[in-house]
Every structure is written in C-alpha cells, then in structure tokens.
Amino acid sequence: MKIDSPNESAGETENKPKGRKYRACLLGIFKSLGVGLIGAVVVYLIVFPGSPLHRKLFQRGCAPNLKALQKALQVYTYDFVGVGYPTPGKWCDLLMENYGSGKEPLVDEKLFVCKHALAKGNKGRCHYAINPNCKPNSPGGTVLLFETKGGWNQYGGPEIMALENHKKRGCYILFNDGHVEFVEAEGIGELKW
Numbered sequence: 183m184k185i186d187s188p189n190e191s192a193g194e195t196e197n198k199p200k201g202r203k204y205r206a207c208l209l210g211i212f213k214s215l216g217v218g219l220i221g222a223v224v225v226y227l228i229v230f231p232g233s234p235l236h237r238k239l240f241q242r243g244c245a246p247n248l249k250a251l252q253k254a255l256q257v258y259t260y261d262f263v264g265v266g267y268p269t270p271g272k273w274c275d276l277l278m279e280n281y282g283s284g285k286e287p288l289v290d291e292k293l294f295v296c297k298h299a300l301a302k303g304n305k306g307r308c309h310y311a312i313n314p315n316c317k318p319n320s321p322g323g324t325v326l327l328f329e330t331k332g333g334w335n336q337y338g339g340p341e342i343m344a345l346e347n348h349k350k351r352g353c354y355i356l357f358n359d360g361h362v363e364f365v366e367a368e369g370i371g372e373l374k375w
Contacts, residue, residue, distance in 0.1 A: 258281075267317065302346065
C-alpha cells in the first residue's frame, strides 16, 4: 500500500513531470541556439570575405610569393653590390636568369603569379610590379613590389596597381623593409612611393 506524503496531492503529482519536461525542452532549445550561434560565427569567419580569418585562409597566395621574391631581391643586391635592385624594365628576367636555375633555384615562375588573378582569368606570367623609385636605402615603408595586372617585367606606381585580384578590397604589397601586408583599398592613397 502506497502512503501519500502530506504535500503531495493529485494535482501536484501531475504538474511535476510537466515541469521537468518544460525544463528539458528549454534546455534543449538553449543548447540548439548555442550550437547554432557558434556555427554562425564559424561560418562568418570562414566564408564572409571581410572577416580576418577568411583573409588569412584565402588570400595567402601572394604573401609567400612576395616574401620569396623579397629574398631573391636581397640576394641580388648582395651579389651585385652598388647596382641596387634589378633594372625595373628587366627585373623578372634578371631574377630568373640569376636565381631561377641550378640545384636549388631561389625563384621559379610560379612565384610571379597571383593564383587569385589566374582564377579571375588574368593569365599573365607575372602579377607583380616593381617600384622604380625604391632603392635599397629608401625608407622601410616605401613600396617595393605590388600587385598589378598580368605581364612581365612590369614597373611603375599606383597607376598600375590592381585591386581586382582580391575583389577590389585591396592588394598585397612588399615594402622595402621586407614585410608584406594586405593594404585595404582605403589605405592605398597613404602609401609611400
């Protein structure tokens, strides 16, 4: 025989399981919302073009290329003391001629190509240009190499800079001090040439 407790009546017994069901249901809703929110943040960081993570994941092609070209330019200035950087109208040819062959070539033609430009149909051999005004002793913040439309041995200034390779958001630039930076379109006018 079951003995009822004094606090337990027929109405209260029926409400307890429902209360537990509501708590479990609310807990499930909050868990789903939390997972959904985390999923939305992850999708934003990876998919949304303006996110910092998206830039790091999908715009990496140019930065390593420019760093490798910077090393070749450094070696060139060391090997050809007093000459400075390669002649602007032949800079690609001179790097390939001097460092593109041998047992362990320092450069190959793949370094001159922006994969994003190729994906957009820009089939040039080189998607970078050299600033003819930049010398090895120029200030560190001076533009040395920058993205441009396809070609070979290109040189010039901001007039030939290409923002199209990265959806007009900006472009990668190698500065004279050796650092590479993705410069947003709004900051292009502040560059030192």
